[in-house]
Amino acid sequence: MTIIDQLLIGQSSAIRKVKNLVSQVATSDLNAIISGESGVGKELVAQALHLSSHRKNRPFVKVNCAAIPSELLESELFGYEKGAFTGAERAKEGKFEIAHKGTIFLDEIGDMPLSLQSKMLQVLQDLHFSRLGGKEDVRVDCWVLAATNHDLEQDIRLGLFREDLYYRLNIIKIYIPPLRERPEDIEPLVYYFGRQLEEKIERPLFKFTGEILEVFRRCPWPGNVRELRNVVSRLMLLGDWDAVRQELLASDPAGIDGSELAGFPPLRDIEDGRRSPEQKFPSLKETKRRAVQDAERRLIASVLIETGWNRKKAAKILAVSYKALLYKIKELKLNRTD
Numbered sequence: 604m605t606i607i608d609q610l611l612i613g614q615s616s617a618i619r620k621v622k623n624l625v626s627q628v629a630t631s632d633l634n635a636i637i638s639g640e641s642g643v644g645k646e647l648v649a650q651a652l653h654l655s656s657h658r659k660n661r662p663f664v665k666v667n668c669a670a671i672p673s674e675l676l677e678s679e680l681f682g683y684e685k686g687a688f689t690g691a692e693r694a695k696e697g698k699f700e701i702a703h704k705g706t707i708f709l710d711e712i713g714d715m716p717l718s719l720q721s722k723m724l725q726v727l728q729d730l731h732f733s734r735l736g737g738k739e740d741v742r743v744d745c746w747v748l749a750a751t752n753h754d755l756e757q758d759i760r761l762g763l764f765r766e767d768l769y770y771r772l773n774i775i776k777i778y779i780p781p782l783r784e785r786p787e788d789i790e791p792l793v794y795y796f797g798r799q800l801e802e803k804i805e806r807p808l809f810k811f812t813g814e815i816l817e818v819f820r821r822c823p824w825p826g827n828v829r830e831l832r833n834v835v836s837r838l839m840l841l842g843d844w845d846a847v848r849q850e851l852l853a854s855d856p857a858g859i860d861g862s863e864l865a866g867f868p869p870l871r872d873i874e875d876g877r878r879s880p881e882q883k884f885p886s887l888k889e890t891k892r893r894a895v896q897d898a899e900r901r902l903i904a905s906v907l908i909e910t911g912w913n914r915k916k917a918a919k920i921l922a923v924s925y926k927a928l929l930y931k932i933k934e935l936k937l938n939r940t941d
């Protein structure tokens with residue numbers, strides 16, 4: 604079994620394609636962008652690339668461009684000399700230097716500020732730079748992998764991402780589809796996470812029945828594999844299937860019981876008492892309101908997930924004002940779940 608098969612679980616054609624790409628790219632040193640929704644396994648794929656490359660015994664350095672304040676990101680990446688700015692009491696090497704001979708993984712590359720994108724482009728072209736406040740040339744040999752859950756091509760159209768940087772990074776494109784598009788992977792993932800946990804906890808193994816797996820296969824899994832792993836852990840520790848089922852049902856706009864497909868209202872509408880038995884049908888006006896609200900909720904939620912909850916970008920994509928978007932988020936009770 605290769606390291607790629609050990610790390611990346613799943614037999615769907617989508618995952619097999621990803622695994623094939625990983626094994627081909629790992630020997631190439633070509634820059635790659637790994638894309639896909641939150642929780643699909645982008646970081647795991649980056650690790651698989653590194654661990655199957657000739658750089659595997661060298662550092663794998665991750666930089667989360669969204670988590671580091673933009674004014675600090677430059678010094679984090681390229682390091683600084685003593686006195687480069689107030690508070691720089693001694694020199695510090697940047698992540699590029701730390702990753703020398705290894706791999707640098709630029710997570711959430713779509714959140715890199717435009718000003719830094721131009722420096723980044725230059726570094727990728729020349730493979731040398733100087734630390735902040737420094738004159739000396741630093742040369743590095745790093746494999747640059749990047750990840751994003753944004754649609755970078757759309758960001759380019761919106762002027763939020765530099766096209767030239769995109770082409771420089773995106774020599775190889777690895778797209779990981781969301782879990783709902785590869786339900787065949789659910790069962791092996793459930794058993795994989797189950798086995799991992801079994802080694803840690805001492806209690807009878809929770810039984811993932813056919814019914815449970817069937818509900819899982821119908822779930823939209825907005826948090827993808829990460830969400831599935833959390834649900835498996837919770838079930839193994841607490842065994843509260845009824846509660847988990849209710850939650851999965853509530854988070855699903857289409858109704859995972861499938862009844863909506865047969866022309867019935869989703870189960871959750873009946874169960875949460877929003878509709879009383881004598882009030883069998885809602886008014887046309889009410890139906891319209893709900894349909895619009897549901898559509899808005901889905902669209903806004905997808906854009907927020909795509910942009911990693913960057914509300915400014917989301918407002919731009921949705922062509923509404925920032926204020927209007929904040930109002931909608933509140934009205935539709937959208938919450939960040941990660």
Ligand SMILES: Nc1ncnc2c1ncn2[C@@H]1O[C@H](COP(=O)(O)OP(=O)(O)OP(=O)(O)O)[C@@H](O)[C@H]1O
Nearest residue numbers: 610611612613640641642643644645646647828829
């Ligand atoms: N194919 C897979 N096999 C085994 N574990 C997986 C797989 N895909 C994802 N995971 C696990 O799911 C979790 C989320 O994966 P990861 O952190 O790589 O996602 P991500 O795409 O980087 O998410 P985000 O966009 O939120 O940063 C991790 O615990 C990871 O190990």
Ligand SMILES: [Mg+2]
Nearest residue numbers: 645646710750
């Ligand atoms: Mg990640």
